[in-house]
Amino acid sequence: MRKTLIGAALAAVLAVSGCGDSASPAASASAGAASGNLTVLAAASLTESFNRIGKDFEAANPGVKVTFSYGGSSGLAQQIIAGAPADVFAAASPATMKTVTEAGDAAGEPRTFVRNQLVIAVAKGNPKGIRTLADLTRPGLKVALCAEQVPCGSAAAKALAAAPVEITPVTLEQDVKSALSKVKLGEVDAALVYRTDAKAAAGDVEGIEFPESAGAVNDYPIVALKNAPDPAAAAAFVTFVRSGPALDVLVDAGFQKP
Amino acid sequence: MFLTLPLFGLLWRAPWSTLPQRLTEPGILAALRLSLLTATLATAVSLVLGVPLAWLLARTEFPGRRLVRALVTVPLVLPPVVGGVALLLVFGRRGLLGSWLDTTFGVSLPFTTAGVVVAEAFVAMPFLVISVEGALRGADARYEEAAATLGAGRWTAFRRVTLPLIAPGVAAGGMLCWARALGEFGATITFAGNFPGRTQTMPLAVYLALEQDVDAAIVLSLVLLVVSIAILAALRDRWVAA
Numbered sequence: 429m430r431k432t433l434i435g436a437a438l439a440a441v442l443a444v445s446g447c448g449d450s451a452s453p454a455a456s457a458s459a460g461a462a463s464g465n466l467t468v469l470a471a472a473s474l475t476e477s478f479n480r481i482g483k484d485f486e487a488a489n490p491g492v493k494v495t496f497s498y499g500g501s502s503g504l505a506q507q508i509i510a511g512a513p514a515d516v517f518a519a520a521s522p523a524t525m526k527t528v529t530e531a532g533d534a535a536g537e538p539r540t541f542v543r544n545q546l547v548i549a550v551a552k553g554n555p556k557g558i559r560t561l562a563d564l565t566r567p568g569l570k571v572a573l574c575a576e577q578v579p580c581g582s583a584a585a586k587a588l589a590a591a592p593v594e595i596t597p598v599t600l601e602q603d604v605k606s607a608l609s610k611v612k613l614g615e616v617d618a619a620l621v622y623r624t625d626a627k628a629a630a631g632d633v634e635g636i637e638f639p640e641s642a643g644a645v646n647d648y649p650i651v652a653l654k655n656a657p658d659p660a661a662a663a664a665f666v667t668f669v670r671s672g673p674a675l676d677v678l679v680d681a682g683f684q685k686p
Numbered sequence: 687m688f689l690t691l692p693l694f695g696l697l698w699r700a701p702w703s704t705l706p707q708r709l710t711e712p713g714i715l716a717a718l719r720l721s722l723l724t725a726t727l728a729t730a731v732s733l734v735l736g737v738p739l740a741w742l743l744a745r746t747e748f749p750g751r752r753l754v755r756a757l758v759t760v761p762l763v764l765p766p767v768v769g770g771v772a773l774l775l776v777f778g779r780r781g782l783l784g785s786w787l788d789t790t791f792g793v794s795l796p797f798t799t800a801g802v803v804v805a806e807a808f809v810a811m812p813f814l815v816i817s818v819e820g821a822l823r824g825a826d827a828r829y830e831e832a833a834a835t836l837g838a839g840r841w842t843a844f845r846r847v848t849l850p851l852i853a854p855g856v857a858a859g860g861m862l863c864w865a866r867a868l869g870e871f872g873a874t875i876t877f878a879g880n881f882p883g884r885t886q887t888m889p890l891a892v893y894l895a896l897e898q899d900v901d902a903a904i905v906l907s908l909v910l911l912v913v914s915i916a917i918l919a920a921l922r923d924r925w926v927a928a
Contacts, residue, residue, distance in 0.1 A: 502897040570797070575880060577897040598797040599879025600886075602893060606876070613771075614780040615796050 466494045466661045467513065469504040471520035471579075471648065472605060473544065473624055477681040478518070481674045485665060492661055500603050501525075501579060508533050508653060515662035518650040518669070520544070521579035525649040535656065535663075538649035541670050542683035544622045545645055546583055547635035549611045554634055556617050561593045561638045564618055572610045572619040575600040579646055580607070584620040586644035593640075608633065622646070624682035647686070696908055701901040708905045713882060713891065718909060721887040724799065725867040728806035729814075732863045735807075736814040737856065741844070743815070744822035755819075762812050769808055770876025777804065777877075801878035802885050806867035813866050814859040821855020822848070861918055868914050 470478050475498045482494040497504070497514070501524040508517055509531045517534075518541070519525040525538045550558050556569065564571050573595070574581030581600065588595060598616060601607040607619040612632045626635030650669055652662035668674055675685060701708065708714075742748075743755050761769055777784040777795045787793045795801040829851065833843040849856070871889040878885040880894070888910040895903040 500897065506896070506900065572879070575894050575897070577894045597881070599881050600894075601880060602875060602890075602897075610879070613774055613778060615774060615778050 464491050464493060464658070464661070466492055466515050466658060466665055467497065468494060468516040468518065468665065469497050469499070469508065469512070469514045470516075470518040471501045471504070472498045472603060473520055473622055474498070474518055474648070476628055477624075477678050477683070480677050481669060484673060484677075485668050488668070489661070489664065494665070502527075502577070511655070513655065513657055514653055515656035515658055516650065516652055516665050518648060520646060520648055521582070522647050522649055523582075524579065525651065528651070528653075533654050534651045535654045535659065536652060538651035539666070539670060540647040540686045541650050542648045542675075542678045543645050543686055544624055544648065544683055546580070546587055546620050546641040547623045547626050547637055549608055549619045549621045549626045549629075549633045549635055550617065551611060551614060552632055552634055554636070558618055558636060561588070561591050561640050564595050565593060569618065570616040571595055571597045572599050572601055572607045572616040573597040574604055574607050574620070575602060578603055580604040580620070580622060583641075583644040583646050587620070587638075587640045590643035591640045622682075627682035645684075648683075693911065696904055696911070699900075700904050700908055704901070705905065708902065709909070714906060714909060716883045717886055717888045717891040717906070718913065720799070720802070720883065720885075721868055721889075721910065722913070724802045724806055724887060725864050725870075727803045728810055728867040729860055729864040731803060731807040732811040732814045732867075733856070733860060736811050736859075736863075737818055740815045740818035740822060741848075744819045745827070758812050758815050760812075761809050766809055766870065766872025766874075767876050770805060770873040773805060773808060773873065773877040777801075796877060797879045797881065797885060799878075799884055802874055802887060805873040805877040806870045809870050809873050810863040810866040813862040814856075817855050817859030817862060818852065821852035821859075824855070825851040857921075861921060865914060865918060868910070 468478065468482070475496075478496055478498075482496060486492060486494055501519040501521060504517065505519065505524045505527045508514060508528050517525070517528060519528075519538075522538075522540075525534075528534055529538060548558060548561070548564070550556065556563075556566075558564065558569075563569075573584050576582050576585050580603070599610065601610065601619075604621050604625050608621050608625050608629055610616045611619045611621075612629060621635075623635055623637075626633055650666055652659065652666050656662040679685065739758070743751065743758070764772070774781060774784075774796060776782045777787070779785065779788055779794055779796065784795065787795070795804055825848065829847050830843050833847045834840075838846065869889055870887070871893065874885070874887060875890050875893070880886050880890050882891075886894075888906060892903050892906045892910070895906055
């Protein structure tokens with residue numbers, strides 16, 4: 429009995445270490461290439477709105493099934509360059525999109541379909557009374573920013589440089605959702621996140637607009653991919669996302685029209 | 687083959703021509719130093735807490751022992767990111783113990799180097815406990831009993847008889863624990879955050895480099911691999927073969 433328990437524990441060790449390897453990004457985009465199946469890789473900040481737009485698109489195009497794979501734009505771009513079978517790519521920054529177009533994986537020119545702006549996310553009720561970007565320099569205040577390698581971090585750096593305000597953050601998070609969750613958990617007093625993310629978490633956080641964010645607006649480009657298993661459906665989806673009803677959904681989520 | 691092929695993949699894609707100047711980038715050394723320091727401290731913490739725990743599990747009978755042993759493996763089963771969130775809920779500013787630590791001592795673990803050590807020890811300690819427990823079960827308890835009849839106290843018997851008997855098991859467990867702590871990513875970035883020089887260990891630096899520059903990520907990974915393999919090989923020769 430004792431031996432079997434140790435055996436089970438060892439098996440668990442092996443299983444866990446095995447999982448670590450198989451969690452590699454390409455695995456997520458292996459949905460079949462059968463016609464009528466559309467695979468869309470989209471930036472994590474598009475999750476809520478694209479889920480709705482996908483349903484509307486399916487309703488408008490019977491027989492087409494849309495599958496989304498959400499993640500950090502840069503990671504998704506790496507998957508596409510590595511040959512993930514996807515039809516459409518929607519990124520949170522032109523720089524990330526550029527890595528895909530430069531690798532020759534895009535079919536046509538990427539189009540900007542929405543813009544996103546930064547806000548200061550604080551706990552519900554704003555207990556620290558934060559009103560402006562300059563308030564974030566207050567001593568003792570804990571602030572989370574995104575790392576500069578990811579779009580929300582480069583936007584934050586741009587906004588802070590434009591102000592100019594110098595913040596010493598306690599952490600540089602790997603994506604906007606983890607910066608936001610540090611606010612939700614109360615580990616930091618404020619974080620610079622996209623307006624859409626603050627809006628999606630409206631139950632826990634408040635988004636405070638600040639004028640300097642206008643200097644760091646993020647464009648979201650979308651493009652059909654060259655190796656799309658279903659090029660016609662891919663083009664149709666890109667057109668659909670840029671149409672009126674889809675834009676309404678995106679604006680509802682806090683995005684701005686391009 | 688299966689285990690080493692990814693390593694060759696890294697070597698094959700490595701940007702050899704620009705390697706020298708990439709290696710001298712200041713961030714690498716800080717992250718490497720922090721990684722080695724925190725992994726070693728996490729292993730020390732695990733030894734101090736884990737060896738007695740393994741001894742309890744292997745040598746004593748108490749109600750709920752099986753449950754305790756199953757609980758020890760929880761960090762192995764838990765996805766590390768979930769482990770990080772769980773640590774925040776306990777040691778965070780609003781956490782079960784964290785809020786008390788904060789108000790009483792003004793100590794806050796998240797976003798500190800100590801927080802990195804806590805996260806790594808949480809994830810890596812089970813490897814040590816399981817190895818040491820296995821070694822203890824393999825060791826003949828009669829030696830300890832003989833020591834006891836010759837007048838040795840529990841602590842003396844443990845230190846002079848048991849510990850030398852299970853030394854290879856402790857060394858192997860310590861190495862596993864150290865290696866796991868060195869590679870720790872999920873719990874660290876969730877619990878301790880990411881700040882260069884303070885909480886940005888090598889795996890975190892690799893992840894963020896991957897967002898922008900695959901070559902930089904490969905260089906960082908190679909540095910981490912070469913250093914850890916060198917250290918593990920050196921220690922293995924000294925401890926296990928001896």
